[in-house]
Amino acid sequence: MTKGPIALRAADVPPRARATSYPADLAAKMAGREKRVLGDLFGLANFGVNLTRLAPGAASSLHHARAKQDEFVYILEGRPTLVVGTEARLLSPGDCAGFAAGGAPHHLVNRSDRDVVYLEVGDRTPGDSATYPEDDLVATADPAGGWRYTRKDGTPL
Amino acid sequence: MTKGPIALRAADVPPRARATSYPADLAAKMAGREKRVLGDLFGLANFGVNLTRLAPGAASSLHHARAKQDEFVYILEGRPTLVVGTEARLLSPGDCAGFAAGGAPHHLVNRSDRDVVYLEVGDRTPGDSATYPEDDLVATADPAGGWRYTRKDGTPL
Numbered sequence: 157m158t159k160g161p162i163a164l165r166a167a168d169v170p171p172r173a174r175a176t177s178y179p180a181d182l183a184a185k186m187a188g189r190e191k192r193v194l195g196d197l198f199g200l201a202n203f204g205v206n207l208t209r210l211a212p213g214a215a216s217s218l219h220h221a222r223a224k225q226d227e228f229v230y231i232l233e234g235r236p237t238l239v240v241g242t243e244a245r246l247l248s249p250g251d252c253a254g255f256a257a258g259g260a261p262h263h264l265v266n267r268s269d270r271d272v273v274y275l276e277v278g279d280r281t282p283g284d285s286a287t288y289p290e291d292d293l294v295a296t297a298d299p300a301g302g303w304r305y306t307r308k309d310g311t312p313l
Numbered sequence: 314m315t316k317g318p319i320a321l322r323a324a325d326v327p328p329r330a331r332a333t334s335y336p337a338d339l340a341a342k343m344a345g346r347e348k349r350v351l352g353d354l355f356g357l358a359n360f361g362v363n364l365t366r367l368a369p370g371a372a373s374s375l376h377h378a379r380a381k382q383d384e385f386v387y388i389l390e391g392r393p394t395l396v397v398g399t400e401a402r403l404l405s406p407g408d409c410a411g412f413a414a415g416g417a418p419h420h421l422v423n424r425s426d427r428d429v430v431y432l433e434v435g436d437r438t439p440g441d442s443a444t445y446p447e448d449d450l451v452a453t454a455d456p457a458g459g460w461r462y463t464r465k466d467g468t469p470l
Contacts, residue, residue, distance in 0.1 A: 253355065
């Protein structure tokens, strides 16, 4: 039958302890981002759902594109700027965006003076990889569920 | 590069034309439910995201459990009652619930006098099936993405 809670208040879930898996020099760019992992608490395995808060100046991730996994965001609070390729759009609560695998690079940046809160969803299709047009970084999913990072020439970071 | 919109106001998306795929006698139980399909508009294939509205008296689905696909809901407006197995819980905006594949049967029912609005997410793992403890119904995913329904003894509806 049910394991764990049948429902949770999302904002009451403690933030994830590890702020980012990016290598140290790039991890600094994720300052001000706080993720509450929701889906895993219910035993979901096929996709993840996080409640993510961006302080002013923070970003959802490096500008990136994934090869196999789809992503989706729904804005709950605040006004993040969505950057897709070279296009930028100011979003509001109730706005949503989806990023199909193999599509343009994207991320959210909080250029406002108020916190931004959004839901993010991503599936866990195995064998994914991510490219970062603005950073000297390539990510490859490892079978344990994490990411392995190298420079674009394949050398370690 | 990007195909289609880079972002959408979820409430501006027209409701799905077909209210439910349930057979006619059970479809009547879905009166008052309106789904806005969001993920597909961005070309997402690995999971679906809908913005769903339940009028007073409406339900998210029949009480059901899935064999392979995970599901997740996040309440945006109103106070639905979540029923998991035989347990019922009144939810509020900001509450969320996940339903792992192979878990207890579940659905949301709007027993209040105001509309309920929530986001629902489900992955598209192939070969899924659904069981309905309160109804004489079994659903099997067909490869085209729809559902094939029979009675529990295998006979057609």
